[in-house]
Amino acid sequence: MTYFRQLVMSRELLFNLVSREVKGQYRRTVLGQLWSLINPLATMLVYSVVFGLIFRAGPPPGDPSGLDIYALWLMSGLLVWTFFARVVNQGLDSLVANANLIQKVYFPRMHLVLATMLSTAMTWCFELGVLIVALHLFGGFPLPWLPLLLVYMVLLALFATGVSMLLAIFNVHFRDTKHFVTILLQLWMYLTPILYPIQLVENAVGNKPWLLTIYRLNPMEHFVQAFRDLLYNNRLPTLGDSLWCLGAALVAFLIGYAVFSRSEKRLAELL
């Protein structure tokens, strides 16, 4: 029986693991699910003051949407990043955190990473929904782009899951991975045009355009641009960005899947 068939056959376990994560997360908090909204709002406030007011990052107005609000522009990109970072951070820890379960029961281990991704995706959809409503209130019109947005959400999820599966295996072998990735993600975020527009980078590189080419090798740059085009600018993402997203999603997921399914048999003894 192939590994993929095993995964499909035990899908009910996946749903149960997801609901364990979702239900367990905000138990015993007064505000419950609202916390998943308060966190991004607080981040938005901090970044808007620092980068919007003090540093004057000044992104160009949305074309053709005409929106010109830093906070909304920021969130259209930041949400892409927070999803990626959360899936990678929690997914890479999911095997070590569930070591006890892995050593006592057999089930396809990939469900642990997939469950982290899906439970993150559920709170994320909620946040995206609020952003979409806010974009409409302030004059944008992302509604017609929602079906296409869904496609890019799937691509982003594949990309994040692939990276997460690969790192989860690394983390079983070397527990340093977790700490290393925390730092790496921080650097990575600042190297992605989330808080500032890419035009600032274009100006900064001056007569060394190859620097910009290197900067744009980052798949997250293309994901952020594509989501911003759909949500903030209300236009079709460029072909280049779309191909990058598709390519990065497939490559990351296939590598992650292959490495994970090959290593999974020995996980119980390695943990």
Add this chain to the structure above:
Amino acid sequence: MTEPAVIVDHVSKKFRLYHERNQSLKSALMRRRTTVHEDFWAVRDVSFEVPAGKTFGLLGRNGSGKSTLLKMLARIYTPDEGSITARGRVASLLEVGSGFHPELSGRENIFLNGAILGLSRKEVKARYDEIVEFSGVEQFIDQPIKNYSSGMYVRLGFSVAINVRPDILVVDEVLAVGDGAFRAKSEQKFRELTESGCTVIVVSHSLTQMRDLCHTVAWMEHGRVREIGDAQTVTDAYEKSLKTEG
């Protein structure tokens, strides 16, 4: 003549003993290419068959390889050599309450634990009343299980596990849970299970239980099978060796 439900064919499992097992990148780099380890064969060339519907016991001292073998039967470990063939659904009961989430209620945990043990939602629903009744925690079923006493916790875990009703059940010492009354109840339930045609492979240190429950017993020593045969004979031989070899 019944078909064997489980065939264990020349199975071996080795573990690597590292002299400095330090799971960090630094030590991996410092070690250079020569890793310092020894192979330790926890299970060495073990073969046996378990006929369908029979109960098979594994005896042996600590470190004789029983649990490693059991984990291979439960598919948690994969053998390094040889193969294990099982006909039918295998469920393992190496621990009660695997995957219980302390903040979730007893009810939610029954569904979660059932799914982990391989039951579909429909199956759990169908057995739900039986599980709750058997565990005797009806009154607290909607409370988060972190408020349960340890006895209630294991009783709930055991009730889910015993209701999985697989074709082949792999059990490790879990019959010894709860107080006297619950233990009697669970032994009764366990007997019903074996009588209903479930194949059981069990590890236990209780020799009385072994004689009582098992048809065939294998005595393991240093990763190999020392003796295999009728439960009474092998258990007696093992008991004698415990006395003489100290």
